[in-house]
Amino acid sequence: MSVEHASIEELGRELGEQIARTPEYERFEDAREAVQRDEDVQERIDEFERIREEFMQARRTGDASQSDLKRVQQAQSELHSMPVMREFLDAQDELSDTLESVNEAISEPLAVDFGGEAGGCCQD
Template identity: 65%
Template sequence: MSVETTSLESMGRELGNAIAESPEYERFEEARQAVEDDDEAQEKIEEFEQLRQEFMMARQTGQASQDSMREVQRAQEQLHRLPVMSEYLEAKSELEGRLEAINMAISEPLSVDFGGEAGGCCQD
């Protein structure tokens, strides 16, 4: 492995560590853990996921209805109204914004969207 490659990998690890120590990431992790620890949130997540799965299966067989879609939407709205989930979604959005800014900073000197295309092959 060349010195340049080792240096780039080292910088990548440093970037990863810096992101993990950022206020946005720390807030996200705390909010994620709070959702995992909240029984009501977990119950609402399970309910939403079950309804969503049922709707997706019904849609594949042509059995989906507007009522079932509204039921899924209502379950999602109830889930998102929980304070713990609202905090999680806000923290997630902030982290995503920060990561997008980092992606743009990395991608700027390159001719490729680092986060979006660097791993892909032959994208137009």
Template identity: 70%
Template structure:
């Protein structure tokens, strides 16, 4: 497909379709589905989120404790050590690395960080 015969939007769609065919994306998609369908993982996610929200609320009222933080950290460690979640996190990291390399390839001829800077005019 030449640039002359395709709009930039068409090229963007094609890039999206090609990304969806990458082994890293396929691994991520399978891992995400496994996490979504694993009741034990979903229960652990709910527990972690509940503890995190409780700790956040306690911090906002200056009632947070080291014990509360340790509970949140322990719940997160337990969640991340579950095989389905560990695979999900590894797949997510691999996909993120690949997308960063794609971002660099797009950004190089533009002299702009396509994924980071191109979308906004001002940064504080």
């Protein structure tokens, strides 16, 4: 491995470590752990996943109805309205915004979207 390549990888590791120390990442991790520990939220997640899977199966067979879709949306709305889940989603959005800013900073000197299209082929 070349010295330049090792240096770039080390910079990547350092960037990851710095991101892990940001308030946004710490908030996200705290919120994620709170979701995992909350039995009510976990039950609601399981219920939502079951309802969503039933809807997806009905859709695959052509039997999904508008009321089935509304049932999925209602279950998701109820899940997302739970305070612990709401905090997780807010923290996730905040972290995503921070990571998008990092992506833009990395991409700017490269003239490509590092996190989005750098691996693609034949893109205009």
